[in-house]
Amino acid sequence: MIPALRHARRVSRATLGLGAVASLAIVAHLAMDAPAGSASTRGQQPPVTTPTSTASAHPQRKAPQRHVRRSHTLKSEPTAQRSTFTPAPPVTAPSATQPTQAQTHSS
Amino acid sequence: MIGSVAFRAIGVDCQLVATDRTALPAARRLTDARLGDLDAVASRFRPDSEVMRLAALPAGNTDETVTARATPLLRSLLDGALWAADVTAGLVDPTLGRAMECNGYDADLAVVLARAAADEPTRRVGPNSHPGPASTLPQLRVDDAAGTITMAAGALLDLGATAKAATADRLAGELAQTLPGGFLVNLGGDIAVAGDAPAGGWVIAADDENPEDARISITCQGVATSGTNRRRWEAGGVTRHHLLDPATGYPVQRTWLQVSCVGASALEANAATTAACVLGDDATGWLTERRIPARLVSATGDVSYTPGWPRSTSSRRRAS
Numbered sequence: 001m002i003p004a005l006r007h008a009r010r011v012s013r014a015t016l017g018l019g020a021v022a023s024l025a026i027v028a029h030l031a032m033d034a035p036a037g038s039a040s041t042r043g044q045q046p047p048v049t050t051p052t053s054t055a056s057a058h059p060q061r062k063a064p065q066r067h068v069r070r071s072h073t074l075k076s077e078p079t080a081q082r083s084t085f086t087p088a089p090p091v092t093a094p095s096a097t098q099p100t101q102a103q104t105h106s107s
Numbered sequence: 108m109i110g111s112v113a114f115r116a117i118g119v120d121c122q123l124v125a126t127d128r129t130a131l132p133a134a135r136r137l138t139d140a141r142l143g144d145l146d147a148v149a150s151r152f153r154p155d156s157e158v159m160r161l162a163a164l165p166a167g168n169t170d171e172t173v174t175a176r177a178t179p180l181l182r183s184l185l186d187g188a189l190w191a192a193d194v195t196a197g198l199v200d201p202t203l204g205r206a207m208e209c210n211g212y213d214a215d216l217a218v219v220l221a222r223a224a225a226d227e228p229t230r231r232v233g234p235n236s237h238p239g240p241a242s243t244l245p246q247l248r249v250d251d252a253a254g255t256i257t258m259a260a261g262a263l264l265d266l267g268a269t270a271k272a273a274t275a276d277r278l279a280g281e282l283a284q285t286l287p288g289g290f291l292v293n294l295g296g297d298i299a300v301a302g303d304a305p306a307g308g309w310v311i312a313a314d315d316e317n318p319e320d321a322r323i324s325i326t327c328q329g330v331a332t333s334g335t336n337r338r339r340w341e342a343g344g345v346t347r348h349h350l351l352d353p354a355t356g357y358p359v360q361r362t363w364l365q366v367s368c369v370g371a372s373a374l375e376a377n378a379a380t381t382a383a384c385v386l387g388d389d390a391t392g393w394l395t396e397r398r399i400p401a402r403l404v405s406a407t408g409d410v411s412y413t414p415g416w417p418r419s420t421s422s423r424r425r426a427s
Contacts, residue, residue, distance in 0.1 A: 046194070046375055047186040047273075083194035085379065085397050086371035093417035094310045094324040101111070101305070103312045106334035106365055107119040107271065107295030 046086060109305060116142045117150070118215055119271065119295030126305050127288030134282050134290060141278050142294075148181045149266045151204055152215050157181050158264040162204070166260035172246050174257040184266050185249050185256060187273040191378035192244060197353055198382040202243040204263025206356035211342025212349055223341040241356030267349065272297035272331055272377035298330040299373040313367040313402050320410070320419050321367075321402065329373035333380035334365030334404070350384045361387045364408070369400040369415070 110128025112135055114121050123138055125131050150156040157178060164173045177185075188201035212219055243259035250256070258264070271294040282290040283302030291300045291309050300309050308324035313332060323330070335348040335358075348358045366383040370376030379399045383390035391411055394401045400415030412418065 046372060047183070047190045083190055085194060085375055085399060087398060088328045088369055088371040088375070088400070089326070090415065091323045091325050091328060091369050091400060091417055092308065093320075093419050094307060094322055098307050098310045098324065100310045100312045100322060101109070101124050102122055102291055102293045102298055102309070103296075104293070104298050104330045104332040104367055105120075105296040105313075106332050106337045107297070 122293035124291035130286040162263040173260045177256040188269045195382040198385045200353040204265035219340045242353045268381045272373035275299035275373045296332045297373045329376040331376035332367040365404040367402045
């Protein structure tokens with residue numbers, strides 16, 4: 001009985017181990033295949049510059065690398081806010097001698 | 108040598124600054140072209156604009172929505188607007204065009220002000236007028252793969268809150284990629300910079316009447332300001348402004364005279380300032396929670412700051 005039980009336990013552990021490896025492999029595969037607009041990244045960053053028009057996109061301009069959301073449904077999921085503000089680098093106070101280049105104002 | 112040019116476009120004061128002034132003429136040409144594109148797509152005051160044409164389409168779906176092809180520019184602007192709506196939980200809402208009309212803002216502000224000065228009633232505004240269903244945000248979707256948008260039939264998109272900022276961001280980036288030096292693009296107070304900053308950074312003033320603690324230096328951030336101190340008009344015997352509460356369609360009752368925010372981009376800064384104005388008294392806590400540096404001016408002129416907005420040495424000394 002005891003050898004048989006040990007054998008059964010070894011088989012169970014091996015099966016669990018294989019299952020875990022397979023699960024990890026599947027997760028890794030899905031992660032690699034996930035498109036930019038997949039739910040895992042959706043809404044985590046603000047939209048990025050896309051061509052301002054079909055006619056006006058400058059040919060030298062690099063394609064945006066950050067994720068651009070592809071479809072949206074808002075308020076139908078009021079508690080499912082997905083986006084966050086991106087932390088901005090700190091701003092500083094200019095010296096008194098630095099000239100003002102621009103003014104921000106309500107438009 | 109830094110060069111700068113100020114001009115009026117898309118109904119607001121604009122400014123272009125270049126660290127290499129020889130790049131300004133080419134930069135201005137590109138800016139004019141991009142702002143022309145923006146106006147053709149997003150203007151509520153041009154019957155031939157894309158948003159006006161979409162607003163005239165009849166419902167084509169069973170749920171009283173319409174699905175129509177949209178230009179890449181409109182879809183990208185809506186992408187920014189929907190991001191702003193999402194990150195602010197609907198405080199920034201691009202579907203309030205009809206509500207804005209019902210509040211009397213149905214033409215260029217100069218026309219609206221002239222109409223009020225002449226005591227000329229508008230078509231839609233009266234003491235009993237109601238903006239009606241304010242937000243149709245749940246129906247608004249963008250499908251880039253199909254090249255379409257879906258929106259409530261008859262809804263009028265108002266991208267005034269985010270389109271200028273998004274355009275400033277992409278225009279600054281485009282200028283820096285195609286021309287020498289660094290650039291600052293200011294579209295009605297929505298400011299984006301790209302490329303090499305001048306020594307000490309780009310210095311931005313948030314208040315010309317009270318400059319102390321209103322000047323900041325940025326190198327890559329966006330800055331925006333929203334408020335009720337400029338865009339106000341009389342309609343139906345009531346003073347109104349353009350910052351609408353999406354829940355009611357009416358101008359926010361208790362709000363700030365002016366809110367300036369710093370963000371990772373002009374779009375992010377603008378989303379924060381617009382939301383802050385809608386939130387009113389709750390804005391300071393909301394901005395602080397999100398670690399957004401801000402300067403807020405109340406209706407009585409009192410100034411508040413959130414952490415991260417730099418204070419001048421003299422004011423800190425005076426406060427202590």
